[in-house]
Amino acid sequence: PFMIVLVLLIKGSGKWGFLLVPAGWVAFDYVRSIGILGYPWGILGTTQFRFLPLIQIASLGGVWAVDFVVLLGNAAVAWALASTACDWKWGKRGTLGFRRQESGEKTLAAKVREKIAGVIQNPQSLFPIGVFALVLCVCIGVGTGILLSVRHRLYGRPDVDSATIVLVQHNTDPRKREYKENFEKLMELTDRALLRLPTVPDLVAWPEGGFKLDIRWWSTPEREKSFWGRLVRQLFDYQKELGTWLMTGTQDHEMVLDPEGDSIRRNFNSSVLLDNEGQINGFYHKINLVPFSEHFPLDKEKYAGLYETFEKYEISNWGVGTERHVFQHEKMRIATPICFEDVFSDHVRRFVVQDVDMILNMSNDYWSLSPVEGRQHGILSLFRSVENQRPVLRSTSSGYTVYIDAAGQI
Numbered sequence: 046p047f048m049i050v051l052v053l054l055i056k057g058s059g060k061w062g063f064l065l066v067p068a069g070w071v072a073f074d075y076v077r078s079i080g081i082l083g084y085p086w087g088i089l090g091t092t093q094f095r096f097l098p099l100i101q102i103a104s105l106g107g108v109w110a111v112d113f114v115v116l117l118g119n120a121a122v123a124w125a126l127a128s129t130a131c132d133w134k135w136g137k138r139g140t141l142g143f144r145r146q147e148s149g150e151k152t153l154a155a156k157v158r159e160k161i162a163g164v165i166q167n168p169q170s171l172f173p174i175g176v177f178a179l180v181l182c183v184c185i186g187v188g189t190g191i192l193l194s195v196r197h198r199l200y201g202r203p204d205v206d207s208a209t210i211v212l213v214q215h216n217t218d219p220r221k222r223e224y225k226e227n228f229e230k231l232m233e234l235t236d237r238a239l240l241r242l243p244t245v246p247d248l249v250a251w252p253e254g255g256f257k258l259d260i261r262w263w264s265t266p267e268r269e270k271s272f273w274g275r276l277v278r279q280l281f282d283y284q285k286e287l288g289t290w291l292m293t294g295t296q297d298h299e300m301v302l303d304p305e306g307d308s309i310r311r312n313f314n315s316s317v318l319l320d321n322e323g324q325i326n327g328f329y330h331k332i333n334l335v336p337f338s339e340h341f342p343l344d345k346e347k348y349a350g351l352y353e354t355f356e357k358y359e360i361s362n363w364g365v366g367t368e369r370h371v372f373q374h375e376k377m378r379i380a381t382p383i384c385f386e387d388v389f390s391d392h393v394r395r396f397v398v399q400d401v402d403m404i405l406n407m408s409n410d411y412w413s414l415s416p417v418e419g420r421q422h423g424i425l426s427l428f429r430s431v432e433n434q435r436p437v438l439r440s441t442s443s444g445y446t447v448y449i450d451a452a453g454q455i
């Protein structure tokens with residue numbers, strides 16, 4: 046639908062469209078990233094993730110600022126090439142309408158040569174490219190200053206504490222409910238990682254669904270002797286042997302009253318932190334759930350027919366979290382956006398304003414069955430580090446497990 050708006054914007058904006066069209070496109074990218082159907086995939090600004098001086102402007106205007114620069118560059122070239130045919134002039138008053146094209150078919154190469162010749166013969170047509178060049182130079186200059194400042198803060202101060210963190214990726218699908226097998230694989234990989242380290246790390250991080258069982262539910266006296274209860278006990282015993290902190294994706298719950306007054310269990314896709322003595326330090330319940338996949342975002346009674354249809358396809362029906370819990374480690378304060386929560390700028394920002402030192406994302410990108418999607422997800426996440434000038438770490442069950450510093454350097 047946006048393409049209809051875009052065509053109308055191009056036709057109506059005339060010679061100044063090289064500024065208005067990028068602005069309109071950025072507005073569209075922002076709107077499609079908010080609300081219950083928000084999904085900020087494919088934002089063109091993310092293509093510049095390796096251009097560190099440029100992307101630092103994201104700390105001022107979010108990924109949207111980088112998005113605008115990329116779109117402005119494309120629009121500037123397009124408007125320069127179209128200026129002769131449309132009789133656009135920026136030095137004097139020009140015609141905003143389109144000149145009628147000559148009849149007869151031309152090859153693509155001939156059309157391109159004609160456009161370039163028109164630009165050369167009419168220097169005014171370079172005005173959009175000049176504006177873009179100026180904007181780009183300013184952004185790179187400002188970004189370079191920000192980059193130097195962030196790197197000095199990261200690496201130029203000996204008084205800043207450091208931490209050793211182990212990120213574990215076990216390349217299995219948590220949705221298959223092979224909970225015991227996944228747990229054994231994570232323990233094996235963790236043990237292998239720790240053998241390579243000269244000292245005990247400060248934190249071990251397992252991914253979303255790393256330990257899928259509800260540890261509070263299965264550790265109660267009436268359930269602790271069951272098969273799943275014994276597995277939870279094994280987790281606590283193993284973690285005590287590690288002698289360090291463990292963060293893992295898991296499931297948690299709360300008991301609530303339904304409209305009839307009966308007590309029911311509401312489950313949450315969660316993260317949990319266990320301290321170096323094996324005690325639960327806290328839970329975070331995922332707030333930004335995938336609509337119509339992890340939960341039904343509409344009124345279930347009002348849209349009963351639609352809800353029943355989705356139930357047939359086994360939507361997860363997780364509860365929606367209400368608090369952006371920040372974990373307090375002995376060395377750092379950690380935010381743990383779960384899965385695609387790390388692609389939402391405002392959601393992550395609301396963690397960071399609580400004096401967060403590190404953003405630790407836990408994801409399961411196995412659902413895509415594609416390494417491409419996992420990499421895309423990781424690159425989208427990279428911009429949260431630049432926007433907030435905080436390191437981003439990602440521990441994925443399958444996907445892009447990565448450490449990104451506060452300047453966006455992988």
